[in-house]
Amino acid sequence: MKAEDISKIAFRTRYGHYEYFVMPFGVTNATGVFMEYMNRIFHPYLDQFLAVFIDDILVYSKSEEEHVEHLTVVLQVLKEKRLFSKLSKCEFWSQEVSFFGHVISKGGSAVDPSKVDAVMQWESPKSVFEVRIFLGWQVTIRDLFKDSLSWRCH
Helix, strand or coil: CCHHHHHHHCEEECCEEECCCCCCCCCCCHHHHHHHHHHHHCHHHECCCEEEECCEEEECCCCHHHHHHHHHHHHHHHHHCCCCCCHHHCCCCCCEEEECCEEEECCEEEECHHHHHHHHCCCCCCCHHHHHHHHHHHHHHHHHHCCHHHCCCC
């Protein structure tokens, strides 16, 4: 954390005064704040060649040459903002990736087959209440993805 931000989230208890020196990810809403930050720093590139969900960054390109340029931009932004990633959690030059319940490849995007299997194994709703819950979930997922499926990896 920046030194000037430490006092903003400091707190006092009867046992003393506490200050965080690193981001306290167990704190309520920290994920939302981080997501908003990622969207802000990558805003110029979102839906151009980049998708971000919480701490997952997906870079997609039409050619290998273009992909080198896109990766360079993303890594430079991360470096400038002093954000670091664990290399063992990164995948580079993948022809197919799973992202947010979908499999994305040169052919476009499709629902992840493992997600379809999970839904197929659900028990049938046994009450009106369970049907309403299912339909509400279905509408939410459909609405969530209606615009995000328009981009493709090539």
